[in-house]
Amino acid sequence: xxxxxxxxxxxxxxxxxxxxxxxxxxxxxxxxxxxxxxxxxxxxxxxxxxxxxxxxxxxxxxxxxxxxxxxxxxxxxxxxxxxxxxxxxxxxxxxxxxxxxxxxxxxxxxxxxxxxxxxxxxxxxxxxxxxxxxxxxxxxxxxxxxxxxxxxxxxxxxxxxxxxxxxxxxxxxxxxxxxxxxxxxxxxxxxxxxxxxxxxxxxxxx
Amino acid sequence: xxxxxxxxxxxxxxxxxxxxxxxxxxxxxxxxxxxxxxxxxxxxxxxxxxxxxxxxxxxxxxxxxxxxxxxxxxxxxxxxxxxxxxxxxxxxxxxxxxxxxxxxxxxxxxxxxxxxxxxxxxxxxxxxxxxxxxxxxxxxxxxxxxxxxxxxxxxxxxxxxxxxxxxx
Numbered sequence: 069x070x071x072x073x074x075x076x077x078x079x080x081x082x083x084x085x086x087x088x089x090x091x092x093x094x095x096x097x098x099x100x101x102x103x104x105x106x107x108x109x110x111x112x113x114x115x116x117x118x119x120x121x122x123x124x125x126x127x128x129x130x131x132x133x134x135x136x137x138x139x140x141x142x143x144x145x146x147x148x149x150x151x152x153x154x155x156x157x158x159x160x161x162x163x164x165x166x167x168x169x170x171x172x173x174x175x176x177x178x179x180x181x182x183x184x185x186x187x188x189x190x191x192x193x194x195x196x197x198x199x200x201x202x203x204x205x206x207x208x209x210x211x212x213x214x215x216x217x218x219x220x221x222x223x224x225x226x227x228x229x230x231x232x233x234x235x236x237x238x239x240x241x242x243x244x245x246x247x248x249x250x251x252x253x254x255x256x257x258x259x260x261x262x263x264x265x266x267x268x269x270x271x272x273x274x
Numbered sequence: 275x276x277x278x279x280x281x282x283x284x285x286x287x288x289x290x291x292x293x294x295x296x297x298x299x300x301x302x303x304x305x306x307x308x309x310x311x312x313x314x315x316x317x318x319x320x321x322x323x324x325x326x327x328x329x330x331x332x333x334x335x336x337x338x339x340x341x342x343x344x345x346x347x348x349x350x351x352x353x354x355x356x357x358x359x360x361x362x363x364x365x366x367x368x369x370x371x372x373x374x375x376x377x378x379x380x381x382x383x384x385x386x387x388x389x390x391x392x393x394x395x396x397x398x399x400x401x402x403x404x405x406x407x408x409x410x411x412x413x414x415x416x417x418x419x420x421x422x423x424x425x426x427x428x429x430x431x432x433x434x435x436x437x438x439x440x441x442x
Contacts, residue, residue, distance in 0.1 A: 230429050230430055231423035232419070232422075232423075235400070235402055246369075246402065246403050252379075254416075256378075258404070258416035259382075259407065259414075262414055266412070269410055270363075270409060
C-alpha cells in the first residue's frame with residue numbers, strides 16, 4: 069500500500085510540475101501585452117460591474133436586506149417579547165411571593181399582637197375580677213360581722229329595755245282602759261308594806 | 275307642831291294647794307267680817323257670803339265658828355303651821371284619779387300614816403298602772419313598769435318561750 073501511495077504522490081508531483089511549466093510559458097507570452105490587456109480587463113470589469121450591479125439589482129439587494137432586517141427585528145422582538153413575558157411572569161411571581169411573605173409576616177405579627185393584647189386583657193380582667201371578689205368577700209365579712217354585732221346589740225338592748233318596751237306596748241294598747249279603782253287594793257297593799265318606812269321618813273325626814 | 279291644836283283636816287283637803295286655797299278662803303272671810311264689824315252693821319253679819327265647801331267642811335269637822343274671831347285666828351294659825359310643817363307625800367298615778375278613789379286613798383293615809391298628812395297628786399302616764407310615791411327622802415315605785423323591770427328575766431323567758439316552741 070505504501071508503494072501505491074508513493075506512486076500517487078509522484079504522479080501528482082509530476083503533473084504539478086508540468087502544469088507549472090506550462091503556466092510559466094503562458095505567462096511569458098502574456099507579458100508583452102500586459103498594459104493593454106490590463107486596461108481592457110479593467111474597463112471590461114467596470115463595464116460588467118455596472119452591468120451586474122445595476123439599480124434593479126441594488127434595489128433587489130436593498131429589499132432583501134430590508135426583509136432580512138425586518139425578519140431579524142421581528143425575531144428579536146419576538147424573543148424580547150418572550151423574555152419580557154417571562155420576566156413579567158417571574159416578576160409577578162416574585163412580587164406575589166414577596167407580598168404573601170410580607171403579608172404572612174405582618175399577619176403573624178398582628179396575630180401575635182392581638183394574642184398578646186388578648187392575654188393582657190384577660191390577665192387584667194382576671195386581676196380585676198379577683199380584686200372585686202376579694203373586696204366583695206371583705207365587705208361581705210364586714211357586713212356579716214356588723215350585722216352580728218348590731219343583732220347582738222339590739223338583742224342586748226331589747227333585753228335591757230324589755231320592761232320599758234312591754235310597758236310602752238301595754239300603755240299604748242290598754243293604757244286608757246286601766247281603771248285606777250281596780251288598782252286600789254294593790255296600791256294600798258304596796259303602801260302598807262312600806263308603811264313603817266314611810267312613817268319613819270315623815271317623822272325624821274324633814 | 276300643828277297637832278297641839280287638835281285640828282283635823284277634812285278629806286276634801288288633800289294636798290298643799292288645797293290648804294292654800296283654804297287659807298285664802300279663810301282670809302277672805304276674815305276680811306269680810308272685819309269690814310262688817312268696822313262698819314258696825316250687825317244685820318249684815320247674818321248674811322255672810324257663801325263660803326267654800328272646803329272651808330265649810332273644815333269648820334264643821336273642827337267645830338270652828340267662823341263668826342268667832344278667836345276661832346278664826348286659831349284656824350289661821352293652824353293652817354299656817356300646817357303649811358310650814360305638815361307631813362307631805364307626793365303620789366303619782368297613770369291617770370287622773372276619781373274623787374271616790376282619792377277619798378279612799380286619803381282616808382287610808384290619814385288613818386294609817388298621819389291624820390294631818392298632805393298628799394300632793396301627780397300625773398305620770400308612763401307608769402301604766404300602780405303609782406309612785408315620794409316622801410321627803412324616799413322614792414317608792416309601785417308601778418307596773420317597775421314590776422316589769424324587777425321581773426325582767428321572767429319577762430324575757432316569757433317572750434323567748436313561744437319562739438323556742440315554734441322552732442321545735
